[in-house]
Amino acid sequence: MDEMTLKIEHLCSGFFTERGYVPAVDDVSLLIPRGHVVGIVGESGCGKSMIARSVMGLLKYPGRITGGSIRLDGRELTGLTDRELQPIRGREMAMIFQEPMTSLNPVIPVGKQMREALLLHEDISRSAAKAEVIRMLSHVGVSEPEKRYNAYPHELSGGLRQRVMIAMAMICKPKLLIADEPTTALDVTIEAQILRLIRDLSRETGMSVLLISHNLGVIAQMCDTVYVMYAGKIVEQADALTLFDSYAHPYTRGLMDSVVRLDATPRRLPAIGGVVPNLLRLPAGCAFAPRCPHAVERCQAERPALEELSPGHWCRCFERGRE
């Protein structure tokens, strides 16, 4: 067995539109060791979800993987057909979607939807599958699971639906769980419960988790390793402690500064000026240079590479730490 559950190397994927190729994910490498929770953070449109969908093989047309490799437990996933991916999806890797309100089929009772995965991947009788579904439901903290088994999605609250989604994703005990902003649509108390649940389940079963979020608080609470993405590229990566203590990239600093703090004197919340660049017309130099307060001439002309600052802490910036 490979030490790494997921090994993404030089992944490129993007959209082929009428106006040209949009490189949504550009040369991203990412490792998830067994049992670890790895986070990707970045603002909307930076390519976070594209990575998740690339791994699952669920890119929407006209999106396509254009290069690099994705290996799940040593097995190459890029280049597999939909048919070849089917037995892997659900069994080896599963995904929780952003919006629990629309992720469940409204006309099928939730128990039956969960049972689907079991019946597909395991040689199991219907009644045994039902028992397993009920066990899983109570495991993720759904009360009265026998009753919920026959409930339709609209009869459940957002928090409950997301629990059902997690239970559905976990039911075949996948090696990798991809959670694409699993709590964005939920209120903060439910968010905390759901995150704790994912964390606990990962510790119990040794499952690896790829957590995608734009919320630094969520990332700090959950992750072992964090990747910061900007305009399709990794701009900084480090273990969570290092990142939050000694972040180096100006973009990461911008993200950190724009977090509301309850323990500081009230002030105007600094935001990162400007907007995400158009991926069709990326600047010649660093993609963040137009918005960067520390940008120098070199940043406009050359693209910085990822460099290792200290063991395990990588940053893509010429000017890091020079302040």
Added chain:
Amino acid sequence: MALRKRKTDVISADLASQIGESESMAVQLRRMARKNKLAVASAVFLVLLIFAAVFVPFLSPYDPVSGDASIRLQAPSAAHWLGTDEMGRDVLTRLLYGARISLAVGVVPTLVSMIIGVALGVIAGYAGGKTDYIIMRLADVMLAFPSLLLAMVIMYTLGDGVMNIFLALALVGWASVARVARSETISLKETEYVQAARSIGVRPARIILRHILPNCLPALIVLFTLNIPSAILSESSLSFLGVGVKLPNSSWGLMVNMGRQFLYNAPWISLAPSAAIMLVVLSCNFLGDGLRDALDPHLNNE
């Protein structure tokens, strides 16, 4: 264990505001019946009509084919509720015999064209690409052709007879159904629950049957109820043009036509089948709306 217990408690509070049991289909239909009286009345009317059409030989003392020339063109009376026609036949009796053909023509070809159309439309929508292109261009060709003309050509080729009417109407009706089914499928294909189903490894055939088709149903039920009347009307036109149902059989369209020449002195001959067509068409629409509301799980909460 203790941790899990606490979690469960938090969730029960979360649940308190929600309705408890999920309900059976029968309960849902009963509640819909209370809310939508028009749909219920329509259903009752259609059931009674079907019942009358089936048992008309026992219900009516008159013969639908041979008439009594001495009582031709009589106005409605206690003996002949809807009057008599130009050959002295009871209009109500002929109306009910005609209902057999008209209702069958409304339902059977519509059902067949729905099945063909839904199958092709869903496949086109789900597969996309070349498959989609070929199927939809075929549908465009069908739609570009005047459907009545096409049905006539088919009838001329195959000859008269009710079975051939079924076939002709089924073959011209599928294209519009395919379009609706395709567009529904394309929008459902992008929903997160279909993506979620794919993400747990569900195969395409199963996604189509379990996740896409049931969610297309509300639109398809409405389409079905709209297509039934148009099939009934098409049959009337075909019969009028002489390639549909032939005398001495009766269908409503044929009866309207035969009564045309007596519209001034014996209007009931045409008006009775016209009213029957109108009532059936209306009932189908009301029933379709009611069913759509009743079968939509989102609306069950109130």
